[in-house]
Structures are given as structure tokens and as C-alpha cells.
Amino acid sequence: MTDDQDNTELRRPWQPVDLEAVLSGTYQRPEPTVGSRTDGRGLFYPGKSHTVVSETEGGKTWFALSAALDEMAASHHAVYIDFEDDEGSVVTRLLTLGATPDRIRNHFHYLRPDAGIGADDNAGDLTQLLGDTRPRLVVLDGITEAMGLHGLDPLKNADAAIFGRRVTKRITDTGAAVVSLDHVTKDRENRGRYALGAVHKLNGLSGAQYTLTNRTPFGIGLTGRSTINIAKDRPGQLRAHALPSSSGLHWYGDLVLESHNQDFAEVSITPPHQTDEDFRPTELMHRISEALAEYGPLAQRRILAATKGKTDSKRQALDFLILDGYVTERSPHELIKPYPRNGQAA
Template structure:
């Protein structure tokens, strides 16, 4: 198989691929040969040109960057996707995030609440699901109040259930076509299963880096979406800290924020539950600024409580509440933090100090 890089088009054309005729009992079947790395790379850069409506592909990534243009912005981006009740947002457009927690911690519900909010506010969502199915996810969105005509509109909500690697040419072409448009939010639900499908090990940092480049970062870069990867944690609560299951590069590779979800009151049909949402990493730096006390043990801060009420079987009510002792969307601490100071005669409670403008548990680092 060969791809001619000189053949350029403003429309994504079917990518030619080679098939073999393989005998089996009763006849023959066609087997797809895998793309080479060079062919897959050309497909990706070609798709960028097609999306821009140009007749040329992107310049090589080692081309010098215009630093002056890069400095024309307003600094690190502000989060603009998925807001708490006070209006503070948690996800950054065009960045990759992680939401991880134990099974039944509420992590998928949290992300699906973000999907519902995005759709209700007129945005568009891509949902790549490696664990569940369309009926379950769409059913939850209906329970969360998203109108059915929005859920079934492919211009607003796109659901995919990949079961083959991007090394298969037709799958790579479908992926390129899928990310050839803009989205507000993109979800990759089931990172462990996704990496296995792609032949990557969750414990190998090189494999993690390759997966991040091929899928989450590609989606973020080409669609402009806030990409959220839903992941699991290890069984040992004492040793896992703030990390998802597998290699540490899962955290290091994120250019957005990472969140740990812990159930406080169990979720179930006919019940109301609560989960805590703690920020474990925030590369741009604007989400930690919304958090409460910094917990030294795992270096996380509480940024929200997810309240989910399924006592009405026909409708699931939810809200993302700002916790005590955190900054509001306007930049000031919430009243409860002020109240705690008043209860201590205007002094900061002895187990809490201020550091870098935030309440921090433990010693006062300014004196170290």
C-alpha cells in the first residue's frame, strides 16, 4: 500500500487500503492489512488541511514557533466548560483532563452531568465509550433532563463505541473524519479498555505517551474540545494517592486538570448520593485557585460536591456544589470560610494556614 503525499484535496477522500484473500471453510474472506506509521502520519496531517479547507498539509512540527504571536494572548487559559452552582468552571477548552475514582464512585455520572450541562447550554459533545453502550449513556442523559431531540441529533451529540485499533485503515479514516469538526466537550470513557484496544500497556509510560498523542491530544487539538478521560484507580487506597491506575505518565501527560472522585453517600436508583471532587493536578492553574484546603497527604484540594438525586425514577436531579472554604467564581472565599475565622476570633484555625493565596493544611511554609 502507498499514499501519494502530493495528491491533495479539500475533501477527505476514502483512504485506499490493501486486502488479502484468505481461505477458510466455505470460501474466502478479506483481511485488512495494517497501515504503516508513515501512512497513518500522512492521514493525520492531511486531515488537518482538509478541515481548514486548504490544499496543503500542516508544516512539520519542528518548524520554529512564532513566539511573539504566542505572547499576544492573555496567559494561561481560563476554564470555560462545566460549572459549579456559583459559576466557576472546571474544564479547559482544548486541553486534556482526567476524572478518576473507584468503581461506583460517581465518576461517570460526574462526566455525564458535564455532558448534560454542555448540551443544555447549546454546546456539542463527542462521547467515545469503551465500557458501556449507547442505550445506557443516552438513557442517563434523558434522566438528567436533556431533551430527546438533542440526544439523537448528531450535530449536537456524537456517540461512538470503538472496537478496533486505529492501525486498521478504515478505522483511522473514520477517526479522522470524526475529529474533523468542532466540539465543546469530548469524553473518553474507559481509558484502561481503550489502551488495551490500541495494544498499549497502562503501566508502560512510553505506551501512555503514545496513547495520549494518538487519541486524547489529537481530539483536543483538532476539535478544540475540553477532553475528559474517565479512568480507574488501584484497589489500595493507602498507596494510590492522587493517581489513576497504571504509570505515572497518565498524570504527567495531562495539559488540563485531573480530578479524583470519591463517593460520600452511595448512588443508586431510588436514592440520593453525594461524591466529592478533588483537583489532583492543574497545569494552567485556575482550578486549584477555586479549591479549598490543600491536603498534604495526596496534594489534592476539594473543588466540588456532586449531589445526585434519583429518588424520582423518571428524572435524576443533580447539582455541583462549591464546598466550604473555597474561592467563589468572583474570586473571594465563600461565606463559610469567613464564618470559620469569625468563630476563632478572626484568626485562621490552628490546623489551617494560608499559602500562595490558598488555605493549606499543615505547617506554614512561609516560615520554612
């Protein structure tokens, strides 16, 4: 335990906070060092709370397990508290992604609570696990179910704040990055940045919120891809390594899951494309726009089949159409507005 932690524990809640570290220049700004993109940039802040939201099959669990793999590979511990699924599903995914049984035994800790943290000695059990393993990452999967288990209403801001104090802050106080997996609202037009339920789920975060939007489906033998956008970044260190998007959020990268067969898949978090802002493959963008206008919503593979050109170039053209607001991010992709030939309106 550090001297700063000792001072925090000795200070009563309503006494002034010691500002000396900030004033003397020894205070260190939070840096996202938990989990990693392929370029080495981190995903989550140690000791902060985060949320990852998406529709069903948007890739939330794969995203969280990618970060867990990164930490386990560095011989750090990861804890997975599951309120929705079971150990078979989660651990099978880790094995599919290449984690060895020994690494999982030694560095991955799975919990499936069926009672709230206040019952019996559940809080003590969790405190002991966190103290014994000192995890860098703790995933809370299924926030709506978790709040219900604690007798709290996910639609009420006051209850969201109570859950944050009882569960989330208990974990972040140990220095772990907490990542809550949640669902978006069903209303696509008005959902904005928010998860299902109370606004405080976003407003109360001390770290970041990511929204995942699936562009190509995940499945055995397929390469699925979801866009990762930053909806909130309270410490402010993530957006510097992201690109603005037409949605008003910042594009932090893509979740890519390449399935070779049912027993082996590779997951990666790739950075956003660093391309010349003035460059656009306008002819291919126009062809894709025409195909969507003619055939209606199409999955990416059908778009590639319906238009002429090199496959990689067509994928890039589709990405630009999405980023520029001409085509929806979610698959099957829908045409929002026609893209003019040569990129110039008549």
C-alpha cells in the same frame, strides 16, 4: 481555521515556535470554560486533556455527563467514546437527567469502538465526526480497555504516551476538551493522586485531573454525593476557586446526584463550602466521633440517626471532620482519630 493554526501547520515539527503572540501580550491564558459548577465556574479547559479518576461507583460517568448536559444546553456538541459500556446505559442516564430525545439526537454523539483507531479508516471516521460537529467536550470512558484495544500496556509509561499521541492529542488538536475516565489503584494508603497504571497518565496531562471520592452512595431514591478534588491543574486556573483539604489536594466541590425515582434525577456540581475557617460545630463533631468510635464505620444516614442535632448541622459537622482529617471521605465513614470535646485536646 485561524492564522495561528495555519502557521502551526506550515511549521515543521523541529522548527522554532513563533513566540510573537506571547511577547506582544495577545496570548490568552487557558480558561476552564467547558462544563460548569452551579456558581458558573468551569470544569475543563478547551483543547486540553483531562482525567477523572475514582473507585467503582464514585460518580465518574455522572460527572462527565453533567458537563455534557451543560454543553448540550448551550447548543454545543459532545462526543462520548465508550470502551466499557453500551449506548443503552449512557443514553438512559442522559434521559434520566432531563435531556430531551431531540437534544440528544442533535448534540450528543456516541461511539463504541471494537477496533483500534489505526484499523481500516477509523481515524478518518473520527476526524470527519470532529470536523462536522466541532464538539466542545469529548469523553473517553475506560482508558485501560482503550489501551488494550490498541495493543498497549496501561502499566507502561511509553505506551501511555503512545496512546496520548494516537488518540487524545488527535482530539485536543481540534479544540475539544478531552476527559478520560479511569480507575484508581486498589491500594488506598499509597494511591495518592494516581490512576491505575502508568504514572504518565497523570504527568502527560495538559489540563487537569480530578479525583472523586464517594461520601454517600448513589441509588434510586437516594441523594448521593462525591467529593471532587483537584490532583493536577497544569494551566493553574482551577485551584484559585478551590479550598485546601487535609488530603493535600484542593477541594473543588461536590458531585450531587438527587434521584427522585428511576426515571428522573438531578445532577449538580456544587462549590466547596465558603465558611469561616475558625468556625466548627465542635459539639456535633464530637458526637459523631463518639458514634463512630462506638459503632464502627457508618454510612451518612446511620451517622445522622445515631447523633442528636439538626440534620443540616450534622451534615456540616461530618464535612468538617472529613476535611480536618478525623473521618475518611469514603462511605461507610471510618474514624481516623477521635475528635476532642470542644475541639481542644486534653
